Amino acid sequence: MSLVAAALLEKIQSRRARTGVVGLGYVGLPLAVELGRAGFHATGIDLDERKVAAITAGRSYIPDVPTADLVSLTRAGRLDATTDFSIVRELDTINICVPTPLRKTKDPDMSYIVSAVEAIAKYLHEGMLIALESTTYPGTTEEVVQPLLEATGLKAGRDFFLAFSPERVDPGNPTFQTHNVPKVVGGLTPDCAKLAAALYGTAIETIVPVSSTRVAEMVKLLENTFRAVNIGLVNELALMCDKMKIDVWEVVDAAKTKPFGFMAFYPGPGLGGHCIPIDPFYLSWKAKQTGFDPRFIELAGHINGGMPHYVVEKAADALNTRRKSINGSRILVAGVAYKRDIDDMRESPALDVMGLLHAKGASVAYADPFVPVVHAREWSGGHDIRAVDLTRGSIGQYDCVIIVTDHKSFDYDAIVAEADVVVDTRNAIKQRHPNVFRLGAPGPESQGSNIAIA
Numbered sequence: 482m483s484l485v486a487a488a489l490l491e492k493i494q495s496r497r498a499r500t501g502v503v504g505l506g507y508v509g510l511p512l513a514v515e516l517g518r519a520g521f522h523a524t525g526i527d528l529d530e531r532k533v534a535a536i537t538a539g540r541s542y543i544p545d546v547p548t549a550d551l552v553s554l555t556r557a558g559r560l561d562a563t564t565d566f567s568i569v570r571e572l573d574t575i576n577i578c579v580p581t582p583l584r585k586t587k588d589p590d591m592s593y594i595v596s597a598v599e600a601i602a603k604y605l606h607e608g609m610l611i612a613l614e615s616t617t618y619p620g621t622t623e624e625v626v627q628p629l630l631e632a633t634g635l636k637a638g639r640d641f642f643l644a645f646s647p648e649r650v651d652p653g654n655p656t657f658q659t660h661n662v663p664k665v666v667g668g669l670t671p672d673c674a675k676l677a678a679a680l681y682g683t684a685i686e687t688i689v690p691v692s693s694t695r696v697a698e699m700v701k702l703l704e705n706t707f708r709a710v711n712i713g714l715v716n717e718l719a720l721m722c723d724k725m726k727i728d729v730w731e732v733v734d735a736a737k738t739k740p741f742g743f744m745a746f747y748p749g750p751g752l753g754g755h756c757i758p759i760d761p762f763y764l765s766w767k768a769k770q771t772g773f774d775p776r777f778i779e780l781a782g783h784i785n786g787g788m789p790h791y792v793v794e795k796a797a798d799a800l801n802t803r804r805k806s807i808n809g810s811r812i813l814v815a816g817v818a819y820k821r822d823i824d825d826m827r828e829s830p831a832l833d834v835m836g837l838l839h840a841k842g843a844s845v846a847y848a849d850p851f852v853p854v855v856h857a858r859e860w861s862g863g864h865d866i867r868a869v870d871l872t873r874g875s876i877g878q879y880d881c882v883i884i885v886t887d888h889k890s891f892d893y894d895a896i897v898a899e900a901d902v903v904v905d906t907r908n909a910i911k912q913r914h915p916n917v918f919r920l921g922a923p924g925p926e927s928q929g930s931n932i933a934i935a
């Protein structure tokens with residue numbers, strides 16, 4: 482290990498190293514808190530003054546970070562925050578936890594990484610460790626981050642140290658938080674790898690060293706592409722089962738009794754969130770640059786992206802049994818968050834479903850206890866739309882209720898009792914009812930029972 486590296490290692494091991502985290506969202510703030518808990522003076526850096534003010538005031542805006550923890554760390558002088566990157570002059574390590582969204586063209590939007598690294602480079606000094614955490618394509622650390630930092634004249638691996646370690650934060654997960662999710666770490670050089678492992682090892686229980694930053698970048702993309710492709714597979718199975726009059730939900734539940742070699746995924750109205758619909762396209766974009774055709778990723782994206790259309794078709798078929806059309810019907814979308822019992826709307830398929838219904842002439846309303854308003858920019862209806870209450874006595878006014886997100890708090894008995902037709906995209910209603918049409922399952926009319934259809 483070089484003298485420069487050894488000096489930083491000693492600072493890390495003695496907790497004298499000044500640690501910094503750029504990007505104080507659901508990844509960065511919990512990491513800064515863990516570094517503070519590990520005994521470091523951790524400094525958060527974010528462009529959002531509201532985040533910085535909240536941390537300074539000891540007020541948490543991330544549900545996974547209790548305000549009490551923030552208060553004790555800020556009071557102990559082990560956690561502070563600023564919008565001023567010049568603090569980097571005083572820092573020994575920086576973890577970069579900024580967003581990596583997709584552009585409309587499904588190309589990677591690297592602007593957050595580039596602006597963060599450029600801001601750091603202005604104050605980069607000898608003996609620093611920089612670790613990128615943002616989910617990105619293999620090669621980013623070496624091809625984007627390293628050149629920007631070496632433009633200062635300092636050399637990675639000699640004057641400063643560079644690593645990649647994918648974030649694995651699962652917001653709201655009651656079992657797995659930052660400190661107890663194994664942390665994959667890849668360094669540009671052996672010294673880089675050792676220093677990054679040493680830093681993370683002070684705050685996280687299990688470190689998983691890999692041989693390079695590219696391997697570490699690819700690990701995260703495999704994890705989330707695995708989910709997107711398997712969700713695509715089960716969505717395609719749902720489309721097949723619909724045609725073959727087989728109940729896909731019963732099929733998956735029976736398949737998951739296999740104690741090995743199988744992992745249950747469930748069909749749904751599409752793929753939401755800021756990870757699963759996006760990360761695989763970072764990989765496919767890079768793969769295409771090398772002349773490789775990433776067919777699985779593209780096909781999964783096609784199938785998952787088509788599910789909102791299938792849901793609207795299902796609604797049209799259900800209304801048709803009542804001699805109604807989507808055009809002119811009053812349709813209530815139950816649940817718009819991208820998954821159950823959260824308030825996150827990013828990439829939510831409910832927005833696609835609502836836009837498609839609106840385009841076909843339906844009068845669209847939605848209910849979601851976690852989402853009070855959907856703004857015009859978020860769906861193609863062109864105007865803000867406020868959530869309605871989904872309460873007993875209020876449901877009969879709708880021609881169709883579509884369960885898009887199966888929040889636990891919904892009164893499903895009331896929906897079944899009062900809605901003329903229900904389209905259930907999440908198998909939220911377990912019993913069979915003459916007015917409930919389920920995604921990927923035989924309709925009420927073909928359930929072989931004497932259920933009368935009005």
Ligand code: SAJ
Pocket residue numbers: 648649650651704705708712745746747748749750751752753754755756757819820821
């Ligand atoms: N979905 C399905 N069928 C499934 C699972 C999910 O349609 O069987 C849909 C969800 O409704 C949602 C989307 O896919 O719209 C994504 O769901 P998700 O369960 O993957 O949840 P996320 O987006 O919160 O994914 C995060 C990821 N965590 C990180 O990237 C660090 C993912 O790796 C986790 O496995 C996942 O949480 C989790 O297990 O909760």
